[in-house]
Amino acid sequence: MHDAKLVVRRFNEEVIAAGDRAAFDALMAPDFINRSAPPGAPNDGESMWNTFDTVLRPALEGLTVSIHDQIAEGDKVTTRKTISGRHTGTLLGVEATGKLVAIEVIDIVRVRDGRYVEHWGINTLSSVLAQLRQG
Numbered sequence: 001m002h003d004a005k006l007v008v009r010r011f012n013e014e015v016i017a018a019g020d021r022a023a024f025d026a027l028m029a030p031d032f033i034n035r036s037a038p039p040g041a042p043n044d045g046e047s048m049w050n051t052f053d054t055v056l057r058p059a060l061e062g063l064t065v066s067i068h069d070q071i072a073e074g075d076k077v078t079t080r081k082t083i084s085g086r087h088t089g090t091l092l093g094v095e096a097t098g099k100l101v102a103i104e105v106i107d108i109v110r111v112r113d114g115r116y117v118e119h120w121g122i123n124t125l126s127s128v129l130a131q132l133r134q135g
Helices: 004-017 021-027 045-059 125-133
Strands: 028-034 060-073 076-087 100-112 115-123
Touching: 004 021, 004 045, 004 060, 004 076, 004 100, 004 115, 021 028, 021 045, 021 115, 028 045, 045 060, 045 076, 100 125
Parallel strands: 028 115
Antiparallel strands: 060 076, 076 100, 100 115
16 A cells, blocks of 8 residues: 555655656556646646756756645545745746746645546636746
8 A cells, every 4th residue: 555645745756846757657647647637738747748858857956846735535645835945047938047946736636546647727827927927
């Protein structure tokens, strides 16, 4: 039996923050579905990896993930966290500002056999982008 909270913590630390592809492959089920993907956008594991690897990490120097709360019930884990870093690269069309940014996230992950199978989430990325555009 895998501790679902530890699986989610490992994903946040090793995959999102550290960019470890081997950890991603170990923690992502082949039939994973991202229930929060925009309509018409890919909702598989690879699209999640691309968000971290080609959008967030290149734009946010020193990216860290701070987990504030985790609640587990059955096979689901809810996590409240902050993804932060210095905006030193282009982030979704917004040129580097050098500012420290913090994206607040609450997500729910369903874990099966120690791997991510479903994800739902909300975050403050759109308001962070709006603030960066204002200068």
